[in-house]
Amino acid sequence: MYLFYIVSSIILLSLLYSIIRCFVLKHTLDKASKIIGLYLLLTLIAELLAFLGIILYRYNILIYNTYSIVQFYLLTIYFSQTTVLLKKKAFRSSILLLGTLIYIEDSIVYRDFMLEPNSGFLAFESISFVCFSLMYFYDTLNERSESHSLSQHFWFTGILLTFWSFTLLSWLVGLSIYQSLKDNSIILNYMMWAINIITYTGFGLVFLFYRKLQSR
Numbered sequence: 001m002y003l004f005y006i007v008s009s010i011i012l013l014s015l016l017y018s019i020i021r022c023f024v025l026k027h028t029l030d031k032a033s034k035i036i037g038l039y040l041l042l043t044l045i046a047e048l049l050a051f052l053g054i055i056l057y058r059y060n061i062l063i064y065n066t067y068s069i070v071q072f073y074l075l076t077i078y079f080s081q082t083t084v085l086l087k088k089k090a091f092r093s094s095i096l097l098l099g100t101l102i103y104i105e106d107s108i109v110y111r112d113f114m115l116e117p118n119s120g121f122l123a124f125e126s127i128s129f130v131c132f133s134l135m136y137f138y139d140t141l142n143e144r145s146e147s148h149s150l151s152q153h154f155w156f157t158g159i160l161l162t163f164w165s166f167t168l169l170s171w172l173v174g175l176s177i178y179q180s181l182k183d184n185s186i187i188l189n190y191m192m193w194a195i196n197i198i199t200y201t202g203f204g205l206v207f208l209f210y211r212k213l214q215s216r
Contacts, residue, residue, distance in 0.1 A: 015040055
């Protein structure tokens with residue numbers, strides 16, 4: 001349990017650091033970067049509530065299940081600022097509608113929303129963000145702009161691609177681990193903790209060097 005407290009504290013502190021770096025730059029951030037800042041702020045609130053839920057009630061599934069749809073909307077809106085295809089309202093609206101329907105179906109039909117993680121929606125969410133990230137890099141390659149390829153959004157997207165690729169992988173591996181090697185599932189938790197710390201610290205570093213990374 002002490003390890004959980006330590007890791008959770010590191011995750012919360014890395015999020016807080018990233019948010020502070022974002023706040024310091026609030027007057028120089030573009031719209032897409034502000035969305036990342038809002039995403040980090042809401043993630044901090046969700047993680048803090050989840051941490052308190054475990055300490056006080058040994059329960060936090062409802063918090064994560066509720067936050068997952070908020071996260072989906074926020075990051076989809078972020079990618080709509082940086083990715084050509086998602087800038088098209090019809091395509092973006094279709095993705096958001098599809099995600100909402102899958103969220104409702106997974107939460108109500110296939111899961112107990114109060115007791116089970118909405119893992120089906122998590123899989124859809126992971127696949128979506130991996131695809132959005134790859135679309136961004138495809139657009140970047142087509143533009144052939146070195147300054148753009150090394151912009152803040154290049155690094156934001158790289159971080160998101162790494163995080164959601166690992167989330168998707170852990171979900172796929174978890175399907176077999178939880179069925180056949182349940183005692184070893186703790187390894188997935190350690191790996192998820194590590195990727196969370198790396199991700200949120202990475203956002204903070206991008207904000208730290210934000211002015212040097214801005215697209216020209």
